[in-house]
Amino acid sequence: MDKKIFRLALPNIITNITVPLLGMVDIAIAGRLGSTVYIGAIALSANIFNMIYWNFGFIRMSSSGFASQALGARNFPEVMNAFIRSLVIGLGVGLLIILLQYPIGMLVSSLIQSGPESAEHVMTYFHIVVFGAPAVLGLYAFNGWFIGMQNARIPMMIAILNNLLNILLSIFFVFGIGMKIEGIALGTTLSQTISFMVAAAFWWRYYRRLRKYIRKETIWDRHAIRQYFRVNSDIFVRTFLLTLVTTFFTFASSGMGETILAVNALLMQFFMLFSYFMDGFAYAGEALTGRFIGAKNRMYLQWMVRRIFFWGLMVSLAAVVIYMFFPDPILRIMTNDLDIIAYTKEFMFWTVLIPIVGFAAFLWDGIFIGATASTEMRNAMILSSVVFFACYFIMTPLWENNGLWLSFILYLLVRGVTQTFWAKKALRF
Template identity: 80%
Template sequence: MDRKIFRLAIPNIITNITVPLLGMIDIAIAGRLGSAVYIGAIALGANIFNMIYWNFGFLRMSSSGFAAQAYGARDLSEVMNVFIRSLAIGLGVGLIIVLLQYPIGELVITFIKSGPESAEHVKSYFRIVVWGAPAVLGMYAFKGWFIGMQNARIPMVIAILNNLLNILLSMVFVFGFGMKIEGIALGTVLSQLISLLAAAGLWWKYYRRLVEYVRKETVWDRQAIRQYFRVNSDIFVRTFLLTLVTTFFTFASSGMGEAILAVNALLMQFFMLFSYFMDGFAYAGEALTGRFIGSKNREYLQWMIRRIFFWGTVVSLVAVIVYLIFPSQILHIMTNDLYIIERTKDFMFWTLLIPVAGFAAFLWDGIFIGATASAQMRNAMILSSALFFACYFIMSPLWGNNGLWLSFILYLLVRGVMQTIWSRKALSF
């Protein structure tokens, strides 16, 4: 069982780690264009697309859960149904975003409070990168389906290819052809389109034999579509609330002054670093849970949950030890501002609680997605988010930033506790 878990977890961890690298390279390229305005424009533009795409994460998650269950049941017709539905919806939503790019662009630009020059650069970036929306959402469908088919290597290869192409093409357009922010944007959209073609090529190479199992009369079966959108709507609510909490955390930090905003931005990197590793095990939980539920193998499902929580506990303890022993070294990697580093050390205690309080929520999310137990996952998020805001408005006036962090830790802890309580119902079959 450990081999099955790590065969899925390790490629996903590698995939997760490549994500911040790409952002760092884009910022580094923008930082050599001769003006700090370009750095801000790239950061703003990337955040706009992160906000748009994040809310369509259900395309990957539901595709993973449904595909894994069909794979476990050896229902190859349904395996193909899941693939066709997810890819068609992903490409369709991406096309709608392209068609509505003008009103979407005008809306998001109104939230930018920086100067007109920065806003113009963000517009230029948006107008080019938006053409990659079908490719991005199509790759969501591919990634979820591949994971559901117990194959984490192909998504890893695609992610690495996408990031390398993005870096290479952006450098060629910027430094080779003298383009500025448009060059970075063009490199981004071309890498997305090429990566989608690569995903399709790898699918054809390894899975084209499944074409013979396509049954046109069942692809858009009314009951299956109803179930598909029910699960996706639950995941959308869960993802929206997750985004709301993390976004509010940043806004609340900004209200405490520039120093605390910088401190919390650094502390959040400890949370993100931990999440890159824990998400790898959550993805493994998705794939294996769906597979064992599909095959109705309760014994293997319970065995897998025990082992994945064992390894989740190990990773959490390692994170606590690393954060306890090397806080200064990690902070110096992220900034050379000695004043901010010293202020951050006053709140480092919270980083030790993040792995302990948060690991169960990560793992149960993956397991619940694999089980398509979206209602329980949604309800846990609603309850924990409500607790977060209630605690913040009560504790923050009394304890300032410590009150904000206590609210966030309780939010993570309650999510995990509620999902643990509801796991018996969520995993019943």
């Protein structure tokens, strides 16, 4: 079982680790543009697109869950249905986001609490990167389906390509041509578009033989679509609340001043670094859970859950050691501002807590997605989000930034605990 887990988890860890590294590089580029305002602007900009794209994370998640269950049941027409539905919806939503970019931009602009210079940089970034929306959401469909097909290597190669292109193009536009935040934005958009085209080429190269299983009359079957949107509506609510909490965290930081905004932007990179490591195991849980449920193999399902949690705990303990004893090398990669580094270290205690209280939430999310147990996952997120906002409004007037971080830690803890209690029902053990 460990071999099955790592065959899926390791490529996903490599895939995911490139994402926070990209965020760190973007922060590092912004941190060398001569003002801390750029660091905050990049953090806000990234959160805007997280808020938009994560709300449509159901495109990737449902593609993975439905495809893996169909594969486990050897139902290849439904394997293709899961792919086509997700891809069409992803591209359609991406085009809609482009068409609605100005009202979305006005809403985002009204939420920014930092100064006018920071807001101007954020909106410059937004109106360039928004044109990558169809490519990003189309990639969600491709990557979810590849994972559901037990193939984590193709998403790994696509992610590495995407992030390397993003880094190289951003460095070229900023330091080679002399652009500023618009150079980072242009590098992001071009890399997203190229990566989507590469994903389509991989599908054609390795999976075009499955075209013979396409049944046009079943793709938009009424019962299947009801099931698809029932699961997706639950995942949408879950993901909306996830993005609401993380985005609110950054906007709340912006209301505490440019320095705290920069500090929390740096600290959140520690959370993102851990989350993408843990998501590697969560994605393995998605693929294997769906396959074992589709094949009606309960014994293997239970065995897999136990092993996933063992390895998740080991990774969490390793992260605690690194964050506790070696924060400086990570911080120095992201900025050369010694004053910001010193101030950031005053709040490092909270990042040390993240791996211990948060790892269960990540793993259960993957397992529940593979089982298409969307109701329990949604309810856990609702409860934990209520705890976050209640704690925030009580604690931040008394404890400021520490109160904000306490709220976030409790939010992660409640997610993991509630899903643990509901796991037996969700997985139908």
